[in-house]
Amino acid sequence: MVSAYTTIFAKISGLMILLLVMQSCTGKKIYYKSNCDDGRTFKHISFSQLMDSLAYYDNQYVEVSGKYQQSKGQSALVNDSSFVDHSAAKSLWVEFSPECPLYLSGTHIGFFDYDYNDGKLTPVNNKVIVIRGKINAAFKGHLGAYKGSIEHISYIKL
Structure with a gap:
């Protein structure tokens, strides 16, 4: 009887370890970069x-x-917490610029390359990203609805 419990416990433990290993192996991170800000130092800060x-x-x-x-008329970075206000007034407008073309790391595939993405934008909507750029507190984005903006985008990690 003890050996039956030991066998069941061993199988359950093995399954749990396998599940933990599978969860820790998340998908490959995708990086889009531009060389427009090479040599700049970026301050890493939380959204809040x-x-x-x-x-x-x-x-x-x-x-x-x-x-x-x-979406149409929206390009925004919001807090990724479910417990905070996601309104435009609490969000940051993301202002992409042709001066800083973003390319998939190691390729010539652009962030806005419709041919590569079957005629659609890079699938990034409602995903948590890491972004690098310059803060402009005066520019409030589309219809002046946002708290400020981040411009000169030179890096995105999906």
Whole structure:
């Protein structure tokens, strides 16, 4: 009887270890980069810290993560927490620029390369991303609805 329990326990333990290993092996990270900000130092800050002190970070280069939301008239970075306000007033407008073309790391495939993505934008909507760019507290994005913007985007990690 003890050996039956030991066998069951061993099988369950093995299954649990396998599940943990599988969860830790998440999908391959995808990086889009531009060389327009090579040599710049980016301040790594949390989304909450950035939004609480946006004026302090004005005209500074930062690296921040959040959930990217995209639709007609919307290109925004919002807090990736489910427990906070995701309205435009609490979000950051993401201003992409042709001056900083983003390419998939190691390729010539662009972030906005419709041919590579079957005529669609890179599938990034509602995904948590890491983004690098320059903060502009004065530019409030589409219809002036956002708290500020991040421009000169030179790096995105999906």
